[in-house]
Amino acid sequence: MDTTTTIAAISTALSNSGIAIVRISGEESFKIAEKIFRPFNDKKKVSEFESHSVHYGYIIDGDKTIDECLVLFMKGPHTYTREDVVEIDCHGGVLVVKKILETVLKAGARPAEPGEFTKRAFLNGRIDLSQAEAVMDIINAENSYALDSSVKQLKGAVSDSIKDIRAILINRIAYIESALDDPEHYSLDGFPKELAADVKFAKEIISGLLSTADNGRIIKEGIKTVILGKPNVGKSSLLNNLLGEERAIVTDIAGTTRDALEETLKLNDVLLNIIDTAGIRNTDDLVEKIGVEKAKAYADEADLIIFVVDSSKPLDENDADIINIVKDKKVISLLNKSDLESVVNKEDLERLLDGPVINISALENTGIEELSNEIKKMFYENKISYNNQIYITNARHKALLSDSLESLTLVEKSIEDNMPEDFFSIDLMNAYESLGLIIGEAVEDDLVEEIFSKFCMGK
Secondary structure, X not given: OOOOOOEEEEOOOOOOEEEEEEEEEOOOHHHHHHHHEEEOOOOOOHHHOOOOEEEEEEEEEOOEEEEEEEEEEXXXXXXXXXXXXXXXXXXXOHHHHHHHHHHHHHOOOEEOOOOHHHHHHHHOOOOOHHHHHXXXXXXXXXXXXXXXXXXXXXXXXXXXXXXXHHHHHHHHHHHHHHHHHOOOOOOOOOHHHHHHHHHHHHHHXXXXXXXXXXXXXXXXXXXXEEEEOOOOOOHHHHHHHHHOOOOOOOOOOOOOOOOOEEEEEEEOOEEEEEEEOOOOOOOXXXXXXXXXXXXXXXXXXXXXXXXXXXXXXXXXXXXXHHHHHHOOOOEEEEEEOOOOOOOOOHHHHHHHOOOOEEEXXXXXXXXXXXXHHHHHHHHHHOOXXXXXXXXXXXXXXXXXXXXXXXXXXXXXXXXXXXXXXHHHHHHHHHHHHHHHHHHOOOOOHHHHHHHHOOOOOOO
């Protein structure tokens, strides 16, 4: 990618709207703007405008006026990319925005590649790679928990911890190398003990970060939720109520749902990746049997099981089978058909399963608010704090933290085995480099291209 040319792109969604933004970045930004922008009652040249000033006027193409707009002029390095940046705030019609971009390109800019503005911010040292990834996470955030976590990462919450650990490691690596090169001036007496303390400290920080990864995944991707129950207890009706539409087929015929139905929904700002499964029962029907086995497999991988029980009928062997499947999982039990006379005792079900039991009626759409509150309590209020806790929400970060932890464990082993100090350096450097890949130190070009290719065009 040529980072010396001036780039331009539409930075807002390409659809009819009140306003839109066309962004220009690079050393020719002001010269390009001077060719196409005519200020209203402003005698100054664009090159004379103060940095971070806004000017009203018109975008023109030769003698033709394209739009009335506001234009922001910002000189580097105090900009998003650390380059000169011009942003054109124009009317948000699709045609007019495209015309303005075409005019900017004709005046000397080239089209930006996906994520190139943020990539330039990274390459120019304004943000590191983990912060750049947080930018995309902010754009893609689907609930307030994910948004808050991504904003913390953009502010450097992950970066600061990584940099602190790397500073400790590189200091120890440098001392070992100096002692090996100049033993007269650098003594290694007692060094293994000192190193062991630093390694233990670094491992504690890394382990603490890794311990947040499961919650981090839930924050970012949502809760893997599986609805289980025997046939005809109201699982599909529950899903339809949660979605607010008739998504699943509902009949009085047991075994109607034969395959899993997957949907994503937001329940009071809690993101659920929810799967409605085939009713679990003993059956000779081959197709239904396959559906039952798939339901059990989904349950093994779930973060949350919603166990639906027909409260108007006694628990039977099929309910018992499901209880055995979910007894070691996070589970919320729903006593459905609470509009009918109940024959299932709520307290009995609470004793059988370690989790809340809620009376609902999928027919009358009652109990959903209580279900939402229980999910939030189970996964967020008791587990996720809004203090200074850092959550690892990126799978790449998790893998690299695990690699660094493994390398530091090898350092501890070398210390215990009284190995020569140069053995320490090898694994210390591996840990240092793994952590560096998180923030983009010595990162491979292919990885950078892959990360930024997922960005939208104007970001």
